[in-house]
Amino acid sequence: MENKKLIEFNKILSKHAPPFRDRAELERGKYDFAIAYPDPGSLPLDGLLAALKDGLSDEGQDLALYPDVQGYAPLREYVSYKLKRDRAMTVDPEQVVLGDGSSQHISTIIDLLIDNGDAVITEDFCYSNSLTKLRISGADIHGVRCDKSGMKPDNLEMVIADLVAQDKRPKLIYTIPTFQNPQGWTMTLERRKALLDIASFYEIPILEDDCYVDLRFEGDNVPAIHSLDLTGQVMYVGSFSKTIAPGLRMGYFVGPEEIIGRFRMVRKISGSGVNEFAALAIHRYAMSGLDDHVEQLLKIQRDRRDTMIATLGETFGSNAKWSTPEGGLYLWLQMPESVDLNEVTKEALEAGVGYQPGTMFAADAGSGQNYARLCFGYNSSEEISKGIEVLSDLFSQKGFF
Template sequence: MSSFFQGLYGERVKDLRPSPIREMLHLVRRPGIISFAGGMPDPEAFPVELFYQAAGIIKSQGKDVLQYGTTEGYAPLKDFLIQWTAPRMGRKLEHDEMLITAGSSQVSDLLCWALIDKDDLILMEEPSFLGVFLNMHNHGAKFLTVPCDDEGMMVDLIPEKVERAQREGKKVKLCYTIANFHNPLGTTLSLERRRKLIEYAHRYGFAIMEDDPYGYVRFEGEHLPTLFSLDDRGVVIYAGSFSKILAPGTRVGWCCGHKDIIRKMAIFKQGVDVCTSLVAQAMVYEYCRLGHLDSFLPKIIDHYRKKRDAMEDAMRRHLPLEKLHWVKPQGGYFYWVKMDGIDCDRLFQVAVDKQVAFVPGKAFYPNRDGGDQEIRLCYTFASPEQTDQGMRRLGEAMREMIR
């Protein structure tokens, strides 16, 4: 029986795209399976006791923090973030240049509400984070994709692509980039490319969303300047998140940008969710105020550095290296493995039969036209022992396919 709603759905439902990863998760949750699939933090890296201490703010200030909050965000948390982010943002921001959001996922959503009309073009790294591009697609955006190499987005290809689109009368409004420890690529955009990207945004009049949930999870090397700090014309909207530096269950993130766009996004947010949970913001603030963010973050980084190293070692031990290429990530959560002559969908079936899972590369291609011989491996969730065992199974699956 067709549902009552069939006759009522709006235009957007016709081409609604669900997340293939979310759909796949029931498969990889089977008992005994070792999963490198979902991009999940390790619960062992959650500061449970410290966060519980911070929850004391409910007792001391419950009458305030159990109330509705302002849409723009809890002022003490914004004060803290303005100080804490200043070294990477290049200066201390004003309050009206920052909006507290429900994770960084909400930043791209609010930005689409503010900028995107049906069929507007967004420049997208290819591959990219599907959570964001599926949402942008559901807003009616189309994607002008830019291939990536070991240094991230090949920005030199942008002028030709944008000029062609403009000649065809299309509007390129935004470029979405994950400059640090890309999801899924693991790469970091070089300083030279960052500068060029800003230059092209100025030349062609598109905005940049710099999505940076992994930026503070750097294992080695120096932080590169944020795109936000390299731009002097207010074209960059920076998105940060507590998901990877504290815990994703907080659902607290932030965005920074010119006060005009922040104001528009805040007005849309009024209708979307009124405000980010005030009690969650207050607990996150208290955690920061007590010094736990600064004291615990190095432990998170250390924990994941060890896991990255365990995966690198296991990959070198067990995989058919002559058929593979990858870049060792300097931070973040992911390896992206390019395979020569191995189909990722067939490999997935064989691997799941052997009780190991990953995400086939195709899922990360915004226009669904690539990634057949690529896979994403997340190293944060499995223990080093599971990683070794899982890689052995994956190596066997790959060798079976090569034969």
């Protein structure tokens, strides 16, 4: 019984297997404006270690057990408390599911709701990982036009009404209302209410991605869409990635029991709950040092935003426009329409500057060639200043201005 033929795995994949992804290492610039990282120098490593020590001393033996499918209960209680305090949301800890950052939750929701061909509403430019997941799921993505106040309600309603008229009622509205990724604006209260009214009228659930909300360094807090909802149609994700560290992979989902029950099953059969070791550390740290840490972090990040904007003013001047976000980790650069920033991404990286071109965030997968997202979380102010100068020199050489 000899055969020894190599199995061709690509020929036996399931119909819903995602596409192949190359190993390709992420190339990072010295001036890394590409990814929305927090400041590495101010990570609360000592605080986390001390918090973990406390946690292990109190209940370390419970690491012998498989974690709760919704994640460590005391951390879910903290999330419930925090959402009440910061977002005016009334959420029972039983409605909270912990997971690997917010991405894992967004991915799960898309799996739970979206079949091939289902219509989904997003902002015209939004988080690229969510778009990738939607595309792999076969979603028919419709980007709604936005201005500095968020999604434009008239456009939103037109897009939905069109789809409903074609018997393609959208399955989901995905929005990042606060320090929108990548555009940087925050949706106004009025717009949030309008969005909720439209979604409610057409009976479309909303997934509110609020993962940057804790990073407000100026301006007034705007209530979560979830807090304004009377119909139970808003699901919500948040994260500790931006306030503690991405490497701890900890985010939270809030939603209706009908959806949470599916999350439980997904967790039960694919990993049995979130990392309890990290959860113990985050919980103890959140109960002690987190608020002070975020306060310090925001000072640093405001300075960096200010530096980036000041240097853009000095070097790009009237040749470009950019958003001035009241928080978050990035701004949205707009070059003249004739400019294609995709073309120079590689050259910029060779010169030391990483950024993500606008097309990466385009709901229609093609627009935005003259836009880029510039993150200011990772580098020092001095480096940011230098990096923007390098970028300006390159763009000038390229004849962009």
